[in-house]
Amino acid sequence: MEPHTIVSREEWIAAQRAHLAHEKAYTRARDELNRKRLALPWVKVGKNYTFDTPQGRQTLAELFDGRSQLLVYHFMFGPDWEEGCPGCSFGMDHTDGALLHLEHHDVSFVAVSRAPLAKLEAFKKRMGWKFRWVSSAQSDFNYDYNVSFTDDQKKAGKVFYNFGVQDFECDEMHGLSAFYKDEDGVVYHTFSRYARGDEPMAGTYAFLDAAPEGRNETNGMMDWMRHHDRYEGDGRQQQKKA
Incomplete structure (x- = not known):
């Protein structure tokens, strides 16, 4: 994981507010894409x-x-x-x-x-x-x-x-x-x-995209993804590194 800049709470809110504008633009673009999809010919x-x-x-x-x-x-x-x-x-x-x-x-x-x-x-x-x-x-x-x-x-x-x-x-x-x-x-x-x-x-991706390390995939999803009955341990990475 790449190191992140540590800032004051005020600077953090300013950065989040600036990013929110991009999130809203993405939402509006997604809505427009959905509209165009529904208008496609059959x-x-x-x-x-x-x-x-x-x-x-x-x-x-x-x-x-x-x-x-x-x-x-x-x-x-x-x-x-x-x-x-x-x-x-x-x-x-x-x-x-x-x-x-x-x-x-x-x-x-x-x-x-x-x-x-x-x-x-x-x-x-x-x-x-x-x-x-x-x-x-x-x-x-x-x-x-x-x-x-x-x-x-x-x-x-x-x-x-x-x-x-x-x-x-x-x-x-x-x-x-x-x-x-x-x-x-x-x-x-x-x-x-x-x-x-x-x-x-796949709603799991939506959760991971909001997590601190995101999807954390170095070579695609098959780096980490398994059939759900084939995972080993509980996935706690920090304990594995300790």
């Missing part, structure tokens, strides 16, 4: 995607569960993986508490992965999660939404992810997609975000 979903769920095969339209809006988290869990991605798991640790509020705001939520349903259910039980999690193993959903990649794409070393061509990094990638279903049952894809666009879902 595209009709033309394919009849189906998913393996604990209730049997369901279509994308059925995943709305009687609501008009649906958020789909693209969770990185490949068919041959033994457990879900630690980063995706970190994000999902923040989800269950939001479900009641989302559902009472006409928004349903579901996570989707290509791993078989049995693997998803076992890992969900291990993590103690409650949100719905379904498998797209028998559909093109992951490929069409650019979070899974074909063998040809992987061999070429280039994939389409986050709305651009990038170097291939992993069989599975993460993201969040939003859908709307109108009164006639027509489903529209309204928005997707990927990569660091997912960060607002």
Whole structure:
């Protein structure tokens, strides 16, 4: 941690007040970004995607569960993986508490992965999660939404992810997609975000950003982040240094 200037209380308040102006500008810019997001065009979903769920095969339209809006988290869990991605798991640790509020705001939520349903259910039980999690193993959903990649794409070393061509990094990638279903049952894809666009879902970051050392990441989040049942000790760094 870099040393900080120690000042009087009056100087500290002046510095905080100056910084508050930047915080307010960021808030106003975020509000404007949200307004522009809601004004984006929609595209009709033309394919009849189906998913393996604990209730049997369901279509994308059925995943709305009687609501008009649906958020789909693209969770990185490949068919041959033994457990879900630690980063995706970190994000999902923040989800269950939001479900009641989302559902009472006409928004349903579901996570989707290509791993078989049995693997998803076992890992969900291990993590103690409650949100719905379904498998797209028998559909093109992951490929069409650019979070899974074909063998040809992987061999070429280039994939389409986050709305651009990038170097291939992993069989599975993460993201969040939003859908709307109108009164006639027509489903529209309204928005997707990927990569660091997912960060607002992880409230821990908001706390860390306000902490004295911030996120304190030297080589990305995987320096410190673990599945929540894999942390060792209690994280008290000063005791470790003593």
